[in-house]
Amino acid sequence: MRWLPLIFLLLTAVAVQAIENVAPFDDPAMQERYEHLVKELRCLVCQNESIADSNADLAADLRREVREMMIAGKTDAEIKAFMVDRYGEWILFRPRLLRQTWLLWFAPGILLLIGTIVAVRVVSQRARLYTDDPGDDPTGEPNA
Amino acid sequence: MIPELGHFALILAFCLALAQAGFALTGAHWNRVAWMNVARPAAAGQFVFVALSFGCLAWAFLHNDFTVAYVAQNSNSALPAPYKVAAVWGAHEGSLLLWVLVQAIWTIAVCALSRSLPHRFAARVIGVLGLVSAGFMLFALATSNAFERLVPAAVEGRDLNPILQDPALAIHPPVLYTGYVGFSVAFAFAIAAMLEGHLDSAWARWTRPWTTGAWCFLTVGIALGSWWAYYELGWGGWWFWDAVENASFMPWLAGTALIHSLAVTEKRGLFKSWTLLLAITAFSLSLLGTFLVRSGVLISVHAFASDPARGKYILLFLGTTIGIALLLYAWRAPRLKSEAGFMPVSRETFLLANNVLLIVAMALILLGTLYPLFLDYFGLVKQSVGPPYFEFVFLIPMIPLVLLLGAGMHAAWKRADASELLRFVRVPLVLALIAAVAVPWLVYGRNTVLTAVGVLAAVWVMASAWLAPISRWRQKRRLDAVPRAVMGMSLAHFGLGVFILGVTIAKSFSVEQDIPLQRAQSAHAGAYEFVFQGVEPRKGPNYEATRGTIEVRHGEDMVTILHPEKRTYLVQRNPMTESDIDASLSRDLYVALGEDVGNNAWSVRVQYKPLVRLIWLGALLMACGGLVAVSDRRYRRATVVAPEAARSLAQEA
Amino acid sequence: MQRFMGVLRFLLPAAVFAVLLRFLYVGLSLHPDVIPSPFIGKPAPALSLPTLHDETRTLSSTQFAGRPWLLNVWATWCVACREEHATLVEIARSKAVPMYGLDWKDDRGTALALLAQHGDPYDAVAFDAEGRVAIDWGVYGAPETFLIDADGTVVCKQIGPLDMDTWRSKFLPLISGAKKGPCT
Numbered sequence: 001m002r003w004l005p006l007i008f009l010l011l012t013a014v015a016v017q018a019i020e021n022v023a024p025f026d027d028p029a030m031q032e033r034y035e036h037l038v039k040e041l042r043c044l045v046c047q048n049e050s051i052a053d054s055n056a057d058l059a060a061d062l063r064r065e066v067r068e069m070m071i072a073g074k075t076d077a078e079i080k081a082f083m084v085d086r087y088g089e090w091i092l093f094r095p096r097l098l099r100q101t102w103l104l105w106f107a108p109g110i111l112l113l114i115g116t117i118v119a120v121r122v123v124s125q126r127a128r129l130y131t132d133d134p135g136d137d138p139t140g141e142p143n144a
Numbered sequence: 145m146i147p148e149l150g151h152f153a154l155i156l157a158f159c160l161a162l163a164q165a166g167f168a169l170t171g172a173h174w175n176r177v178a179w180m181n182v183a184r185p186a187a188a189g190q191f192v193f194v195a196l197s198f199g200c201l202a203w204a205f206l207h208n209d210f211t212v213a214y215v216a217q218n219s220n221s222a223l224p225a226p227y228k229v230a231a232v233w234g235a236h237e238g239s240l241l242l243w244v245l246v247q248a249i250w251t252i253a254v255c256a257l258s259r260s261l262p263h264r265f266a267a268r269v270i271g272v273l274g275l276v277s278a279g280f281m282l283f284a285l286a287t288s289n290a291f292e293r294l295v296p297a298a299v300e301g302r303d304l305n306p307i308l309q310d311p312a313l314a315i316h317p318p319v320l321y322t323g324y325v326g327f328s329v330a331f332a333f334a335i336a337a338m339l340e341g342h343l344d345s346a347w348a349r350w351t352r353p354w355t356t357g358a359w360c361f362l363t364v365g366i367a368l369g370s371w372w373a374y375y376e377l378g379w380g381g382w383w384f385w386d387a388v389e390n391a392s393f394m395p396w397l398a399g400t401a402l403i404h405s406l407a408v409t410e411k412r413g414l415f416k417s418w419t420l421l422l423a424i425t426a427f428s429l430s431l432l433g434t435f436l437v438r439s440g441v442l443i444s445v446h447a448f449a450s451d452p453a454r455g456k457y458i459l460l461f462l463g464t465t466i467g468i469a470l471l472l473y474a475w476r477a478p479r480l481k482s483e484a485g486f487m488p489v490s491r492e493t494f495l496l497a498n499n500v501l502l503i504v505a506m507a508l509i510l511l512g513t514l515y516p517l518f519l520d521y522f523g524l525v526k527q528s529v530g531p532p533y534f535e536f537v538f539l540i541p542m543i544p545l546v547l548l549l550g551a552g553m554h555a556a557w558k559r560a561d562a563s564e565l566l567r568f569v570r571v572p573l574v575l576a577l578i579a580a581v582a583v584p585w586l587v588y589g590r591n592t593v594l595t596a597v598g599v600l601a602a603v604w605v606m607a608s609a610w611l612a613p614i615s616r617w618r619q620k621r622r623l624d625a626v627p628r629a630v631m632g633m634s635l636a637h638f639g640l641g642v643f644i645l646g647v648t649i650a651k652s653f654s655v656e657q658d659i660p661l662q663r664a665q666s667a668h669a670g671a672y673e674f675v676f677q678g679v680e681p682r683k684g685p686n687y688e689a690t691r692g693t694i695e696v697r698h699g700e701d702m703v704t705i706l707h708p709e710k711r712t713y714l715v716q717r718n719p720m721t722e723s724d725i726d727a728s729l730s731r732d733l734y735v736a737l738g739e740d741v742g743n744n745a746w747s748v749r750v751q752y753k754p755l756v757r758l759i760w761l762g763a764l765l766m767a768c769g770g771l772v773a774v775s776d777r778r779y780r781r782a783t784v785v786a787p788e789a790a791r792s793l794a795q796e797a
Numbered sequence: 798m799q800r801f802m803g804v805l806r807f808l809l810p811a812a813v814f815a816v817l818l819r820f821l822y823v824g825l826s827l828h829p830d831v832i833p834s835p836f837i838g839k840p841a842p843a844l845s846l847p848t849l850h851d852e853t854r855t856l857s858s859t860q861f862a863g864r865p866w867l868l869n870v871w872a873t874w875c876v877a878c879r880e881e882h883a884t885l886v887e888i889a890r891s892k893a894v895p896m897y898g899l900d901w902k903d904d905r906g907t908a909l910a911l912l913a914q915h916g917d918p919y920d921a922v923a924f925d926a927e928g929r930v931a932i933d934w935g936v937y938g939a940p941e942t943f944l945i946d947a948d949g950t951v952v953c954k955q956i957g958p959l960d961m962d963t964w965r966s967k968f969l970p971l972i973s974g975a976k977k978g979p980c981t
Contacts, residue, residue, distance in 0.1 A: 456822075
């Protein structure tokens, strides 16, 4: 029941998007780097948005932190570490490669490997069946 | 009175659905024609009462009956009438009733269009559909009664969430549900085949149009949601890899794989058990999506207010339905062997690759979506899996898929000649390679590897898609020499290429600017200048707004004047942003109003988005292609009644 | 292996599905939106801010070293904070542990008025006008309550309103020494 306010906030907060009230960086490269960074950090209030998109006060505060850290010359890794120290891994939309995310990051390779193995087995089995008995009907015209 | 009538009608419909399922399935099992004959009338009756029930709820909305709790929570007297109708499915209880209605519509469609199917098989299909309907109706009646009265009645309603007061979002659920529910038909066909104990090309030919039809609706439903998010949510984004969005995309991927797998089963009698599994999977993913959006298990902006009790029910339903289906599969599938063969270079191999890659993509999205839940389950540190992950991972199987697609479309069955195939597609190949390098440079002034690959894939597919119809047309110089199935396939693949082009260019070359502006100050995006000309107040039917004026210039010319708004709806009082867009196929110019930042300045977001409309145009073309393919003559051919049914009919007589 | 690939593999989908169901069922009782604090079991972040009542005075966490203390993050705009206010007043009356408030991104006048009207459970209140200290503590949704032990380690965090049951079962045992280490 106590989560009702939070849920209400989650459902309605999408209504307003976060438009920066601060002017962009003069340096376009810095601005681009900033835009990428804030898209990678998750808003803890409007939890399905990045701090770039969220209009929550906390998101604006976190954007301010990112901006100030960039001006102070911190690297992307340092800024992300700052956030993770305070809010945990959860705040990163792109999970870091940790032991508990190995499966996540190796999954594409593993699944493709399994898929390829299965496909190769099927194709070689069917090729054998074909050469044993090509069948009467000619190789079909490709109609859908 | 009317709401009670609606409630009662739903109960009657539930009983009829049970009768439909009970008689049809037991009748098919014991070969009792009289029992099987109950199926169609029962289904028709079910539809009538479901429609009545839905109609009663709609009536309650249109007549501002705030004694009904659901109406009081989701409507308001000042709500424009069309949105009162849309409000019927604006929250959980009503959307469930909508699901039941759509299920009933598909069921009577199957009843009407299945007269040429073997009697016993058709009875089984209708019976299974009855079970699914009954399951959802039980869910609605037991946990989510839309007709519950509110005592004491509300004087005025709480209003429909303003974010839902929009034409695209109003029809998004009905279209989407038509897609989800349509996969229950393929599921029913699969169960019926497993109950029969055999599956052949004819089965595939019957199943295909239903599956493709459902797929078309799902495509449009997803596209509608994406388009709405783009113009309504104000960020210029159109896909967020949100848990519920993923939940709609996964059945789409499985459905696409299913359509292609059915092609092989129909033509060669191959991949039978795999096709069965896909049919079960596509529908399970539809049910999983329903579960995810209502249970609170995953964080999502789309979630209805989460209720673990409802979640438990859906999980039970999901578990029982799919569990039984998969056990049936384990029992029957081993016998569905085929001795047909094909060479490594053949249409079959390309379609196999298609399926593998689509299912890998679906599995990756499933893994990413559920991963936070897995970690939480094991008590490990909470992790987020968001757009950066999904965007990267999704491309891994998709790039090979679209590259293979251009050639695979034209491969011959059983044995294709690789060099012959390459020769056939040489023109699109060359076009694509040139475009990949030249177009980004010439048009937008820069290029990257990813952009080039995207353009390559898009042009490759777009050009290659038309080779088949063109070569067919050349043979006879007549348009009707191109079978609708081929035309549909080409159109759908062309649509995919258009979609890829839109995504690639929009992502690579969009320009966005957030900036506080005073009157007569301007922002730049792309080659356009956006001049802010202040704001003024405005009143709408159920909201108050602040309306901004922004002039858009291209060099010396005035292109357009845009009016973004900040609205406050009178009842729910949450601020809403209405962006304004100057749309054209070549580019969108997008402006949204932020806040009054003092000093007579407002923060404004301007965006230049090239070719972004192609994203939804491509999806629309894909759906059209599917519809064209479904209308092919061969699906309307009457079938010979299966021997056993003929024998049993003769016995009964 | 042949046998498996032959017949048993058809049971694989059902088996995978059963596992998935198990995860989803357990998921129904989990709270995906609650983000646990990475500070549990670690030294508390620094805190040094002007107080709410007197701008010239500074409240600093170094002053609290040597005994356990409670930090409660609240604001007048936070609806859920009203829910727990009575509980906090009661806890303060019990004098179990010093309680300090962190007034998060608030208006000084409104905050003082609220404390005057509903009671002031805090030994002192730090005024975080810009929210920087709150970020340092990993605060994301008021109200939040931290329990810091005598060594300066964060041993418990409550996200959401604090009620007497939670206070008695989770916080008190750690304060009295009946239980050790971070709360579960």
